[in-house]
Amino acid sequence: MATTVKIPAPLRKLTGNQALVETEAETLIDLISDLDRKYPGIKERIYDGKAIRRFINIFVNGEDVRFKDGIKTKITKGSDVSIVPAIAGG
Amino acid sequence: MEKLSGLKCKECGRKYQAKAIYVCEFCFGPLEVDYNYKQIKSHISKEKIKTGPNSQWRYWELLPVETESVISLGEGFTPLLPARNLGKLLGLEKLYIKNDAVNPTYSFKDRVVSVAITRAVELGFDTVACASTGNLACSVSAYGAYAGIKSFVFIPVDLEKGKIIGAGIYQPNLIGVEGNYDQVNRLCSEIADTFPWAFVNINIRPYYAEGSKTLGFEVAEQLGWKAPEHVVIPLASGCLMTKIYKGLKEFDMLGLIGKVRTKFSGAQAEGCSPIVTAYKENSEIVKPVKPNTIAKSLAIGNPADGYYAWKTMKETGGFAETVNDEEIIEGIRVLAETEGIFTETAGGVTVGVLKKLAQTGRIKKDELTVAFITGNGLKTQEAVSEAVSRPKKIAPTLKAFTEEFQRM
Numbered sequence: 001m002a003t004t005v006k007i008p009a010p011l012r013k014l015t016g017n018q019a020l021v022e023t024e025a026e027t028l029i030d031l032i033s034d035l036d037r038k039y040p041g042i043k044e045r046i047y048d049g050k051a052i053r054r055f056i057n058i059f060v061n062g063e064d065v066r067f068k069d070g071i072k073t074k075i076t077k078g079s080d081v082s083i084v085p086a087i088a089g090g
Numbered sequence: 091m092e093k094l095s096g097l098k099c100k101e102c103g104r105k106y107q108a109k110a111i112y113v114c115e116f117c118f119g120p121l122e123v124d125y126n127y128k129q130i131k132s133h134i135s136k137e138k139i140k141t142g143p144n145s146q147w148r149y150w151e152l153l154p155v156e157t158e159s160v161i162s163l164g165e166g167f168t169p170l171l172p173a174r175n176l177g178k179l180l181g182l183e184k185l186y187i188k189n190d191a192v193n194p195t196y197s198f199k200d201r202v203v204s205v206a207i208t209r210a211v212e213l214g215f216d217t218v219a220c221a222s223t224g225n226l227a228c229s230v231s232a233y234g235a236y237a238g239i240k241s242f243v244f245i246p247v248d249l250e251k252g253k254i255i256g257a258g259i260y261q262p263n264l265i266g267v268e269g270n271y272d273q274v275n276r277l278c279s280e281i282a283d284t285f286p287w288a289f290v291n292i293n294i295r296p297y298y299a300e301g302s303k304t305l306g307f308e309v310a311e312q313l314g315w316k317a318p319e320h321v322v323i324p325l326a327s328g329c330l331m332t333k334i335y336k337g338l339k340e341f342d343m344l345g346l347i348g349k350v351r352t353k354f355s356g357a358q359a360e361g362c363s364p365i366v367t368a369y370k371e372n373s374e375i376v377k378p379v380k381p382n383t384i385a386k387s388l389a390i391g392n393p394a395d396g397y398y399a400w401k402t403m404k405e406t407g408g409f410a411e412t413v414n415d416e417e418i419i420e421g422i423r424v425l426a427e428t429e430g431i432f433t434e435t436a437g438g439v440t441v442g443v444l445k446k447l448a449q450t451g452r453i454k455k456d457e458l459t460v461a462f463i464t465g466n467g468l469k470t471q472e473a474v475s476e477a478v479s480r481p482k483k484i485a486p487t488l489k490a491f492t493e494e495f496q497r498m
């Protein structure tokens with residue numbers, strides 16, 4: 001069973017307007033590279049070479065990866081991954 | 091030429107049209123409203139502002155809407171009070187309280203929501219929505235009702251009763267999400283991608299956030315057209331602080347006040363202090379936390395503007411401090427007892443931190459200091475139910491009162 005990745009609206013131009021894409025990657029950094037192979041340019045939008053960009057949140061099964069192992073976070077098959085821009089509020 | 095020139099990425103400077111978008115497609119930085127300051131400068135003056143409405147709309151020239159028929163319930167232009175008693179207690183000679191607890195729905199959120207809904211209607215939306223820690227919920231519900239448009243309001247299900255009732259009475263579509271605010275926010279960002287609504291804190295955010303600048307404008311005007319020397323501001327997403335700073339700098343740039351040398355100090359609750367932690371660790375990375383505090387209106391564990399608030403405090407030579415739940419309650423009590431202002435838990439955080447900064451000499455006794463009180467105590471009564479004077483029960487006779495009086 002593949003992992004589904006939710007793509008936020010500002011990145012959908014790169015995914016041919018798809019809001020959901022699939023991957024077989026087993027860690028977050030592999031997932032980002034895999035997406036970049038399929039949708040070139042997506043990697044540099046979300047990853048600055050060292051860490052996830054400041055204004056991006058990535059959730060694996062609802063948990064912010066910064067509470068897990070960051071880009072090394074393991075992704076089990078069938079997980080739900082969401083890429084979400086930072087939002088204000090209160 | 092219009093006063094609005096468009097939107098601009100705060101990080102990389104890329105320009106966008108002034109539509110309902112909020113994030114840069116290239117670097118994901120937040121989009122900010124870009125103005126034609128040259129054109130504004132030729133229109134704006136102290137005299138014109140002084141004769142404007144007694145609301146935040148006296149600063150219409152610097153707010154991101156095109157219409158003059160704004161959706162307003164009279165928000166803003168709230169009292170700036172010299173806090174003599176509290177000042178004396180804390181050893182501060184020039185302390186002021188900006189009391190934003192007296193807005194139409196009793197918090198500063200009415201400022202941002204009035205701007206957001208005016209802009210949303212202007213952009214053609216018929217439904218407004220938000221994710222909220224409570225105060226925003228009350229405000230969006232009220233202004234949605236007044237504007238005659240549909241509203242969807244998403245809150246954590248365990249909010250204070252005063253905030254659930256304070257929003258619900260306006261009959262919005264109120265959704266209680268089983269989770270904390272950060273989870274509500276994440277859900278809403280997915281909903282905002284799917285439903286064609288004006289989410290005030292998501293796709294309308296660049297406009298919404300600008301409303302907070304008016305707190306900076308007002309304080310400067312009320313002090314006789316000058317910036318304070320030190321401000322203490324509660325931090326949730328961090329947006330309020332960065333916008334008050336922007337407001338003062340705009341006034342400076344337009345020649346309405348002198349050079350801004352204000353120190354910006356931030357206040358958070360110990361149980362949710364990602365921005366203060368970053369400040370204390372001198373790290374520009376604001377690590378998210380899982381909130382656990384009675385100050386629910388500040389319980390944002392993953393603050394979107396945390397980095398900018400951190401930068402504002404560092405740039406201006408301000409400080410950052412936290413208080414625990416007990417100190418928050420004490421802060422609420424002391425503000426009520428000394429200045430007659432009943433604030434909610436966020437105000438307790440501000441007063442508690444103000445006290446700490448004064449006691450440790452980080453606010454100097456002759457510094458012109460303003461503490462921002464952003465919400466009303468009637469909404470978070472649970473927090474102080476143990477800290478209030480109880481009625482002394484007596485029989486309806488003069489004798490009974492005289493006896494009670496002798497015991498007092």
